[in-house]
Structures are given as structure tokens and as C-alpha cells.
Amino acid sequence: MQDLLEFAPEVAEARRAGRAIVALESTIISHGMPYPQNVQTAREVETLIRAAGAVPATIAVLGGKIRIGLTEAELELLGQSPEALKVSRRDLPYVIASGRIGATTVAATMICAALAGIAVFVTGGIGGVHRGAETSFDISADLQELARTSVAVVCAGAKSILDIGLTLEYLETQGVPVVSVGQDNFAAFYTPDSGFKADFRLDTAEEQARFVATKWALGLAGGVVVSNPVPADQAMPKSEIDAITEQALAEAAAQGIAGKAVTPFLLARIKALTEGRSLASNIALVKNNARVGAQLALALNALPG
Ligand code: PSU
Numbered sequence: 001m002q003d004l005l006e007f008a009p010e011v012a013e014a015r016r017a018g019r020a021i022v023a024l025e026s027t028i029i030s031h032g033m034p035y036p037q038n039v040q041t042a043r044e045v046e047t048l049i050r051a052a053g054a055v056p057a058t059i060a061v062l063g064g065k066i067r068i069g070l071t072e073a074e075l076e077l078l079g080q081s082p083e084a085l086k087v088s089r090r091d092l093p094y095v096i097a098s099g100r101i102g103a104t105t106v107a108a109t110m111i112c113a114a115l116a117g118i119a120v121f122v123t124g125g126i127g128g129v130h131r132g133a134e135t136s137f138d139i140s141a142d143l144q145e146l147a148r149t150s151v152a153v154v155c156a157g158a159k160s161i162l163d164i165g166l167t168l169e170y171l172e173t174q175g176v177p178v179v180s181v182g183q184d185n186f187a188a189f190y191t192p193d194s195g196f197k198a199d200f201r202l203d204t205a206e207e208q209a210r211f212v213a214t215k216w217a218l219g220l221a222g223g224v225v226v227s228n229p230v231p232a233d234q235a236m237p238k239s240e241i242d243a244i245t246e247q248a249l250a251e252a253a254a255q256g257i258a259g260k261a262v263t264p265f266l267l268a269r270i271k272a273l274t275e276g277r278s279l280a281s282n283i284a285l286v287k288n289n290a291r292v293g294a295q296l297a298l299a300l301n302a303l304p305g
């Protein structure tokens with residue numbers, strides 16, 4: 001299995017030195033944001049993590065290997081190549097065996113991070129239960145992964161393209177704790193407040209680290225969702241994002257968009273309908289998550305034992 005993993009020199013060195021490492025996903029680069037802001041954001045997020053004293057490891061599949069840590073040129077490739085496939089748990093063996101270019105989702109990045117021994121992963125938003133899932137069965141594989149793979153996922157909650165109430169119900173059933181930072185409620189990506197309470201509020205990295213370490217010390221495999229709200233001054237107006245979300249959902253239904261294409265379609269439509277203004281919020285929240293994730297990784301590393 002270790003033959004399938006390839007570490008960037010910076011990450012290999014960090015592993016040897018026992019430093020805090022933060023995993024980053026690549027579907028957010030290939031399918032979540034437009035070029036060139038996607039690549040620029042990916043770079044800036046890595047820089048923020050280094051400035052906080054941790055080591056970033058952006059994860060993707062290239063040349064038949066799971067790559068833990070990418071070069072500038074590889075970030076650029078993922079940001080520009082129409083060949084980059086969106087890779088979730090189901091798709092990993094195909095993209096590795098075929099040697100194609102794979103951008104990993106939250107689910108696939110969790111799998112790869114766990115294989116690489118990385119406990120903290122920073123993203124923008126997690127996938128979830130889609131609206132109308134009672135007929136479409138569209139529930140992101142991210143949720144099952146959170147149920148089984150032991151990685152803490154720092155995010156800005158979940159987008160309101162999803163049914164956030166059902167997403168939280170699903171996570172509860174699967175035993176996945178949802179921890180909120182700085183507020184009681186679960187975050188809704190572009191807006192700080194989803195209107196639903198998170199399970200636990202833990203404002204400091206030390207509290208979050210103790211929580212995560214205790215879960216795993218109990219033998220309770222699986223992830224933890226760390227919900228970090230977008231800063232209020234960089235959020236979108238709720239009424240605007242709600243109206244645009246409804247329109248994007250209606251267009252997806254009218255065009256019969258299904259399967260793995262649903263989320264990228266909705267993300268692209270929201271971006272277009274807000275004339276890019278949602279992108280500024282998106283970039284801000286990812287950077288905000290990078291700071292929280294780096295602190296969490298450092299705090300976990302500092303725990304005794
Ligand atoms: N939500 C976002 N931005 C994203 C994604 C979700 O706000 O870029 C990406 C993540 O990679 C996530 C994936 O894991 O979409 C979920 O896709 P699906 O709903 O098809 O499982």
C-alpha cells in the first residue's frame with residue numbers, strides 16, 4: 001500500500017520530524033472554484049498553514065500515485081486541466097490504476113490523509129444530504145466517510161444547496177460529532193448561521209484537540225466535523241444567497257443533472273449568478289479554516305502521549 005503513496009519532500013521531512021501536518025483537498029481546486037483564483041487560493045492557504053507553524057499537504061492522484069503534497073506546477077495542472085476527474089471513495093481505484101489525473105473530494109482526501117497518518121484536514125464545505133434526497137437518494141459519500149475514517153475535517157459547514165437539517169440527522173445516526181467554533185450553531189458556508197444547532201461548541205484549539213483525541217482513544221473510529229463560520233464581514237447576504245440557491249437548484253432539476261455532476265453544477269451556477277461575489281466569501285472562509293486547522297493540528301501534536 002505504501003507504494004501507492006508518494007510524499008512531497010516538505011511533508012516527508014515533517015513526518016520524520018514529527019511536526020503538525022494539515023491535509024488539503026483538490027476537488028475544491030479543480031471543480032470548486034474558477035481559474036486562476038483556485039490555484040492562487042490553494043497557494044495562499046498553504047502559505048497560511050506554514051505561517052501558523054504547521055505543514056500543508058495538498059492531496060491529489062497523479063501518475064498512478066496518491067500524492068501527499070504537490071508542487072506549484074501540479075497545483076496549476078489541477079487548477080487548469082479539463083482532464084482532472086472528481087474523485088470520491090468509489091473512484092479512487094480507477095484513477096490510480098488508470099494513471100489519470102484525480103482531484104480528491106472530502107471523502108477521498110480523508111481516505112488518503114488517513115493512509116498518510118494525517119489527522120487534520122481543512123476544506124471549504126462538506127458534501128451532505130441533498131434536498132429531495134428522499135427521491136433522488138443523493139447523499140454525498142463524504143458523510144459515510146466521516147462515519148468510518150478517523151480524520152478531523154475543518155469546514156465552514158455545508159452549503160444551503162443541501163438539506164442541512166437532514167445532513168445533521170445523518171451525521172447523528174452515523175455517530176459523527178459536529179463541533180462548532182465561536183458560535184452555537186452549525187455554519188452554512190456563505191453565511192455563518194445555518195439555523196441548526198451544532199452538537200458541541202469548542203472555541204479553542206486545545207478543547208477541540210482533547211475532544212478529537214478522546215474520541216479516538218475510546219476506539220470510536222470516524223471523523224469529527226469542525227464547523228468554523230465564515231467571518232461576518234465576509235459573508236454573503238442570506239436573502240441573496242437563498243434566492244440564488246433556489247434558482248440554481250431549479251436549473252439543475254430542469255436540466256436533469258445527476259450523480260457526481262450535481263455539486264459542481266450548483267457551485268458553478270451560484271458563482272455565475274452572484275457575478276463572482278460568492279467567490280470572495282468562498283476564498284475568505286477557506287483561509288479562515290486554514291488558520292483553525294493549523295491550530296488544531298498543532299494542539300493535537302502537543303497533547304501528551
Ligand atoms: N462543497 C463546496 N465546495 C466544494 C465541494 C463541496 O462548497 O468544492 C466539493 C468537495 O470536494 C466535496 C464534494 O467533497 O464537492 C462533494 O461532492 P458530492 O456532493 O458529489 O459528494
Ligand code: MN
Pocket residue numbers: 138139140141259260262
Ligand atoms: Mn451526490
